[in-house]
Amino acid sequence: MGLTDSIKKICHNLGTNNKPTYVVMAIATVKGIARPTFTMMDKTENPETKKYTALREGLTEVIAIPAYWACGELSAKAAEKLFPQKTKNGAVNPALLKAKKNLMFMGVCAAALFIIPGTCSVVIKPIMDKLGLKAPEKKQPKPELSKNTTLNTNTVLQQPKPINQTININNNKYNTLNTYANRPQVGLRVGGL
Amino acid sequence: MINAIRTIASNSTLANIAQNTSASVGIETTLKSIGRPGFILIDKDIDPDTKQYAAAKEFLYQATCLLIYLFAIVPIFKNGGFKLAKNTIFKNKNGFEHFNSVKEYTHYRKLADNPSITNRLATLNKELADKTPVKDKYNQTLINELKKQDPEKFADVKGAIELSNLIGSVLGLAIIAPQASHAFIHPALRFLGLESKDKKQINQANQETNKNIQENKQPQPPKIDTNV
Numbered sequence: 001m002g003l004t005d006s007i008k009k010i011c012h013n014l015g016t017n018n019k020p021t022y023v024v025m026a027i028a029t030v031k032g033i034a035r036p037t038f039t040m041m042d043k044t045e046n047p048e049t050k051k052y053t054a055l056r057e058g059l060t061e062v063i064a065i066p067a068y069w070a071c072g073e074l075s076a077k078a079a080e081k082l083f084p085q086k087t088k089n090g091a092v093n094p095a096l097l098k099a100k101k102n103l104m105f106m107g108v109c110a111a112a113l114f115i116i117p118g119t120c121s122v123v124i125k126p127i128m129d130k131l132g133l134k135a136p137e138k139k140q141p142k143p144e145l146s147k148n149t150t151l152n153t154n155t156v157l158q159q160p161k162p163i164n165q166t167i168n169i170n171n172n173k174y175n176t177l178n179t180y181a182n183r184p185q186v187g188l189r190v191g192g193l
Numbered sequence: 194m195i196n197a198i199r200t201i202a203s204n205s206t207l208a209n210i211a212q213n214t215s216a217s218v219g220i221e222t223t224l225k226s227i228g229r230p231g232f233i234l235i236d237k238d239i240d241p242d243t244k245q246y247a248a249a250k251e252f253l254y255q256a257t258c259l260l261i262y263l264f265a266i267v268p269i270f271k272n273g274g275f276k277l278a279k280n281t282i283f284k285n286k287n288g289f290e291h292f293n294s295v296k297e298y299t300h301y302r303k304l305a306d307n308p309s310i311t312n313r314l315a316t317l318n319k320e321l322a323d324k325t326p327v328k329d330k331y332n333q334t335l336i337n338e339l340k341k342q343d344p345e346k347f348a349d350v351k352g353a354i355e356l357s358n359l360i361g362s363v364l365g366l367a368i369i370a371p372q373a374s375h376a377f378i379h380p381a382l383r384f385l386g387l388e389s390k391d392k393k394q395i396n397q398a399n400q401e402t403n404k405n406i407q408e409n410k411q412p413q414p415p416k417i418d419t420n421v
Contacts, residue, residue, distance in 0.1 A: 024218075
């Protein structure tokens with residue numbers, strides 16, 4: 001079967017029965033690949049933040065794909081309980097066919113509005129913790145830039161240091177120096193300093 | 194209560210929307226632009242400033258994607274896909290010979306979905322804005338179909354339009370719109386006072402630092418302007 005025949009078959013199937021789940025699942029699949037790729041390609045962002053964001057975006061879409069499918073199909077099943085399968089003359093009930101499509105669409109909307117964001121906010125953090133990836137630290141206060149400061153490629157912006165950070169400065173030599181500050185400031189002092 | 198649910202569940206307009214890719218994606222994106230920022234705002238683990246920033250960014254992202262999708266991607270892919278299918282794939286057969294544009298098919302399909310033959314014929318006799326009757330837009334085959342209880346709906350034409358929409362939706366919402374929205378989101382956030390103008394400068398400095406780290410360069414001390 002050639003490519004043209006395959007496209008014709010797909011067109012016929014979509015024209016006869018275009019389920020609302022098809023498009024959202026297709027979008028979620030491509031987003032799950034494209035968004036993390038674009039994030040990892042961003043050169044302005046810190047590598048750790050990039051890794052965290054990309055994995056988070058990927059996981060969101062991994063959750064979204066089955067959620068869309070499950071919500072759509074379960075809602076469509078509910079239509080069978082609302083409407084009889086056949087009409088009195090034995091034909092397929094047209095109201096049931098419409099209800100299946102409508103409820104599937106409503107299920108997909110519910111997934112987009114509540115289920116996916118809710119599941120993501122509950123599930124993603126523990127998964128990220130298990131993978132050992134922590135959320136990037138909260139925004140630190142931005143460095144003060146006075147209006148007269150001009151930035152060029154050699155300017156290094158000073159980030160405020162965390163309070164608990166230990167600063168390793170090799171200052172042993174200062175302890176051994178017999179400076180004015182190290183001398184006892186009490187008692188008899190002979191001579192200058 | 195059950196009757197009300199049944200009425201909504203079997204609504205024909207909703208069924209048409211559910212079967213229409215661009216309409217359903219448009220509605221879902223609108224819902225996402227409400228739902229996602231809403232969930233960010235009710236998250237208690239995020240500090241208020243970050244929440245506000247993240248919610249505004251998510252809303253602007255979804256809203257921009259929706260506008261780009263509806264006004265750029267749908268018209269291009271829908272019309273382009275229809276022409277490609279009509280001329281190249283189906284070679285003006287399987288129902289394509291009756292329609293010259295998506296608009297013509299959509300109008301026919303709307304009439305064909307109407308269960309009442311009387312209503313269909315009444316619509317055919319109506320006049321358009323340029324005083325020509327609606328039925329002049331259709332050939333005899335289509336008029337004869339509309340007179341039948343169960344008219345032909347040309348599934349291949351519908352499918353070609355939906356496939357074009359589906360490809361457009363995927364490319365548009367997953368690849369084109371997110372990239373294009375970046376150009377709009379940051380100026381909008383700055384306009385709302387949620388993002389500082391200095392961010393761009395800080396990003397440039399970060400970029401420089403990252404470059405130095407990658408090249409294993411020793412960080413250079415800041416140059417002190419002795420003239421100050």
